[in-house]
Amino acid sequence: MSYVVDFADVSTVGLESSPVAEALAGLRANEARYFKNKYDHVFTVEPASEAESIIAWVHRILQEERGIVIAARPLEATEFEVDNSRWAYVFYEDGLSINVLYALDGSGKRAVGFKLSDGMDVPAELASFKFARQKSKLAGTIRGSYFVIKNEY
Numbered sequence: 001m002s003y004v005v006d007f008a009d010v011s012t013v014g015l016e017s018s019p020v021a022e023a024l025a026g027l028r029a030n031e032a033r034y035f036k037n038k039y040d041h042v043f044t045v046e047p048a049s050e051a052e053s054i055i056a057w058v059h060r061i062l063q064e065e066r067g068i069v070i071a072a073r074p075l076e077a078t079e080f081e082v083d084n085s086r087w088a089y090v091f092y093e094d095g096l097s098i099n100v101l102y103a104l105d106g107s108g109k110r111a112v113g114f115k116l117s118d119g120m121d122v123p124a125e126l127a128s129f130k131f132a133r134q135k136s137k138l139a140g141t142i143r144g145s146y147f148v149i150k151n152e153y
Contacts, residue, residue, distance in 0.1 A: 005045060026138040027136075027139040054061060065147065069125060074093075114145045
């Protein structure tokens with residue numbers, strides 16, 4: 001069952017098993033607010049069990065581009081198209097959020113972004129990345145990093 005993320009009334013629905021559920025819910029709400037304000041897109045997520053193809057696509061890009069295998073269990077995912085770009089998000093139990101921005105015309109931006117919820121440690125598989133800090137009213141301190149996608153997916 002899909003869930004429309006409400007950034008006005010932040011909820012941990014679907015994220016309850018995370019040790020940083022409140023911070024992860026804030027991070028998810030922060031993304032929902034961004035897409036609503038920038039693209040007028042309603043951010044809707046599905047349980048991981050209903051989003052296996054999305055998660056597989058994200059994991060394939062991580063594996064083939066950088067040899068990264070995420071150890072944490074995915075809880076939710078979403079994918080959508082706005083402004084001629086495909087976006088995919090996966091939210092993990094440990095508090096990690098991974099997004100893929102993939103320009104559909106081949107000439108735009110293509111990147112993988114990582115965001116760490118407040119209170120979580122950097123996962124071992126991402127230890128080589130440097131994370132910048134950003135303050136968010138919804139999510140506290142978000143640590144983020146990214147890499148550019150070089151191949152076609």
